């Protein structure tokens with residue numbers, strides 16, 4: 060059994076898609092990053108970097124519980140466990156890993172910063188807004204180019220590289236992306252959204268978000284964007 064300790068942000072959803080694709084037995088343990096659950100000492104044992112997602116595999120390598128953080132590493136782990144979605148052939152395998160790491164190193168951090176400076180930053184900082192919006196648009200172009208030469212993002216087969224990127228880029232309409240200028244990306248989006256596991260993820264993500272919202276009613280939220288406060292909360296939780 061895989062316990063997914065998470066919230067359905069893009070980083071959480073990519074693991075949900077993989078679990079659904081593999082048909083592994085799994086359960087979602089809600090971790091509210093708005094309420095500060097990521098700083099609970101028990102959670103920090105799973106994810107010392109106080110981020111979601113984390114997994115516990117109750118039947119890990121060599122038997123017994125195995126815990127992991129970092130969504131990209133979790134996808135590789137699950138692919139190896141299930142023997143699916145990370146091709147065995149060397150070239151396809153390394154191509155898939157490249158495009159998985161492209162998501163982890165570029166799409167995630169840059170889209171995250173764009174979202175922050177567009178929607179949450181205390182001050183409107185035009186330089187930061189332009190910088191990250193331009194970077195986001197450039198990254199859509201990289202995907203468009205890649206999907207012009209490859210059926211799927213990683214290689215000719217559907218893989219963890221597709222699952223990692225999809226939840227981050229599926230909001231293309233909200234970012235004002237010109238679909239006519241990104242035909243290969245749009246072909247891939249349609250192929251992704253035709254997959255039952257991806258649809259189930261999208262439905263489950265909405266349900267879990269609703270459940271967590273109800274659960275948070277009347278409870279004190281932390282300021283997730285106050286990095287000084289976050290640093291202090293981690294220090295307090297770990298006694299450092």
Ligand SMILES: N[C@@H](CCC(=O)N[C@@H](CS)C(=O)NCC(=O)O)C(=O)O
Pocket residue numbers: 068069070071092097109110111112128129130131163283289
């Ligand atoms: N590289 C990490 C990033 C994880 C991450 O940034 N998680 C965010 C939500 S998407 C989080 O837990 N934030 C809580 C916090 O910053 O306290 C991964 O891919 O797992």
